[in-house]
Amino acid sequence: MSLERILTDYGEPLQYVVYFGLLAALGMIETLTPGREGPAARTRRWPANFGLTLLNIVVLGALPVSGLAVAVLAQQQGWGLMQRYPLPLAWTLGVALLARSFVSYVVHVAMHKVPLLWRVHRVHHTDVFLDISTTVRFHPLEFLVQLAPTALTILALGLPPWTIMLYELIDTATNLFIHANARVPARVEAWLRHVLVTPDLHRVHHSALWPETDSNYGVVVPWWDRLFGTYRAAPSDPRETRLGLEECQDRRASSLRWLLALPFRGRVERLDQGA
Numbered sequence: 001m002s003l004e005r006i007l008t009d010y011g012e013p014l015q016y017v018v019y020f021g022l023l024a025a026l027g028m029i030e031t032l033t034p035g036r037e038g039p040a041a042r043t044r045r046w047p048a049n050f051g052l053t054l055l056n057i058v059v060l061g062a063l064p065v066s067g068l069a070v071a072v073l074a075q076q077q078g079w080g081l082m083q084r085y086p087l088p089l090a091w092t093l094g095v096a097l098l099a100r101s102f103v104s105y106v107v108h109v110a111m112h113k114v115p116l117l118w119r120v121h122r123v124h125h126t127d128v129f130l131d132i133s134t135t136v137r138f139h140p141l142e143f144l145v146q147l148a149p150t151a152l153t154i155l156a157l158g159l160p161p162w163t164i165m166l167y168e169l170i171d172t173a174t175n176l177f178i179h180a181n182a183r184v185p186a187r188v189e190a191w192l193r194h195v196l197v198t199p200d201l202h203r204v205h206h207s208a209l210w211p212e213t214d215s216n217y218g219v220v221v222p223w224w225d226r227l228f229g230t231y232r233a234a235p236s237d238p239r240e241t242r243l244g245l246e247e248c249q250d251r252r253a254s255s256l257r258w259l260l261a262l263p264f265r266g267r268v269e270r271l272d273q274g275a
């Protein structure tokens with residue numbers, strides 16, 4: 001069976017295998033040799049983070065549309081550029097991965113710059129510590145925000161289903177990796193950050209300082225950030241990087257109910273520490 005067939009037929013179960021497999025492996029590494037010592041506060045943060053994860057898995061499973069379903073439709077109907085003008089395999093893969101990662105970059109920038117979308121995306125940014133549990137700490141509405149631009153790109157370009165599935169697998173793996181509280185040796189990190197987003201690069205994106213939050217939008221490759229000037233190599237103070245949102249450093253950030261209602265609130269008032 002070809003790689004294309006395996007990815008198209010078994011892509012979705014494979015995604016769960018990659019997610020739960022890496023979750024267990026990185027979770028073990030985080031526990032045995034944490035990258036950063038600090039108040040991980042698992043008993044406080046994890047119920048909300050994994051509560052949102054569970055909710056997202058249920059919502060995604062229930063959604064009648066997905067990137068893969070749209071790609072299958074485009075292929076069956078012959079819609080889109082690459083269905084009409086097929087390219088050699090390596091080019092197909094290259095174009096698909098670049099296009100898909102570019103859409104993800106643009107949508108992420110929009111979620112930071114458009115106030116209504118930021119209300120949804122800020123749920124992810126309220127976490128005051130980063131570890132594997134932050135990976136799918138998203139409001140379920142965020143998947144809907146991403147769906148329309150992703151589907152339109154797949155339809156316009158006619159991206160084959162297997163390329164979409166491969167991107168989703170890579171995206172799942174890198175998302176876990178960049179949020180994990182694991183140490184990457186400095187030499188490896190210095191080389192890796194040219195090719196993939198690393199935990200150090202993504203940590204800048206989770207900084208509570210605004211210019212830093214509005215940087216490093218890529219979650220798989222750092223190339224779009226470099227191209228469009230949103231790349232930031234390091235936070236202003238690497239030893240004392242405060243994570244989360246300045247206005248929400250208290251217990252509200254760990255309340256599932258509060259987080260689910262967050263997109264429907266306007267400005268978030270700052271409370272005293274520990275309130």
Ligand SMILES: [Zn+2]
Binds near residue numbers: 121125
């Ligand atoms: Zn963000």
